[in-house]
Amino acid sequence: MAQTPHTNIRVQAVQVPPFRNMSTQALHPVPPSHVVSTFTILRCLGIPDELILYILAIAEYYAREVSHRRKRVTFRANSHFNGVINDSEPSMAGLYMTASVPHNRIRSVAFTMKSRDQAWADNGGHGTYHNSHTWFEASILQRVVGHGQSDHDLVLPLEHPNGEPVTFRSVYAARDYLRQHGWDFKFGDGDNLKYTWKVHHNVTAMNEFREYNVRWVKGEKMLVVPEGEGMGIGIGDGEGFVESLQPGNMVLLWARAEQFAWVHIVDEATIVTEYEVL
Template sequence: MSQCFAPSRHQVHEIHNIIASRGRGIPNELVLDIMRLARYWPEVTTESTEYLSLVDGEWSLENSAAHVYLWATMPAPPHVGEKIKIQEIEFTIASHDQTWTTESTKGSYQTSSWFEASIFRPIRCPPSNVSAPDRVLDLNTSSNKDPTCLVDHFHKHGWLMVKRSGSISANRQGEPRLGGKATEKIPMESSRMHCEEMKVDSTGRPEGLHSWWLQGNEVADTSIFDRMTKYHVTWGCARNDVYQGNEGAGRGEGFVDSLQQGDVVGIWMRIKRRGWENHCYGIRMTMRYSI
């Protein structure tokens, strides 16, 4: 959910000290709760307005492509010893599909043109002698079928792709955990369930093992003047349980709570199945965080 005012880090520290000094002093936990309820958080925004398209150039039944459109780094703590906790992430996406279909799904979100979010974690903390993840990915999208097929490639260059963890957190190695133990199989997101091709990746593994469904393009049947649609999605954390999105948006369960210092978020463009396209005109991602 959008905010009209975003305080600076300095203003957050000032207000924190003012509240804490009232009367005989307010416990720090209560001060943080007050600021959370007031949504008094700094924010950092990353965006791109570069036009990019994924298309089925070969008209293939095996059509599948993935490309990271936007990279965003976690904000760094302002002082040594301080920790940053992401409270929510707001996404704005301007995009459309191929604007036609032979299926009876026009106006729905039973789509094969969509966006996903992944978390990339440096194997070394802090990272040392590794390339930033945006320099690791091969820009030849024809070889990038889906996020999971690139897990080993990123690992070789010093980055872990964190496994999707549902409503639970993930450990430093990117494995889901609950009470310090490995979890059971994470259910597939409902947005991937409308056809068999959407359920499995290029190697036959379940889709969505290392990425969260963010937003599907509405299956369009429009004129050239009405193609682009703007989508708004907000994901919160366990203590700030907010969500905004239409029926084509993912819930992002566990995404924000899985983020750790040093992580990088990547937003994927995806297509699957013959004839499907994804045209992206811009993505903006705003992280709001407490100090």
């Protein structure tokens, strides 16, 4: 993996318009050396440093790591149901993919998911986010200090050991499994013990896969509003997520489903982390 190059460039941050949408360009990795080289070329043209930073921001040109998984996996809420309806409601958290966080100065994390539910619903909400019981969540993992994991544990992907889906009744129920592999949830500080963030719901009762895009930016409060009249809210605001990331952490994307007979089918997903090098 490319390392951040040594440079004596020292510039001050400038205010730029907020980023609104993921472009096709943003789904490709950008080594930090490319960003530094571009900055140097523009500086040689006599462009002021502050203006160069503005240009790079408008062009969405930051160092970028891209993790992608394309594998259709079906997650069923009933998979951890004890069969007694009055005793507990079906609920499932499926570990779909992870992405490493090798750098500091993380600027944003973006998620792109292609998924759908079981394509029917008894209680309405068809074509909206109302009555949606399948969704994505994200957690931040950190290494367990002093964990004596084996070399096999170090290289075994959390999301698909031996090619089989990994599921739990809830996100927190996965903690023992994660710790056995040398990881644990990174909890919030003080009274904030948050360890999972809602990313996005699926539209209810859709028989076609739909792509969902979410981007959380450090220091920016996401405006969470309905996508359209009567649609309801499907997206999560990600408050505090990017600010909590540190080098060596890992981002974990969960596929969630709850209530009897609900199914979450994930076709593919991408996690993009952008970070500053100037």
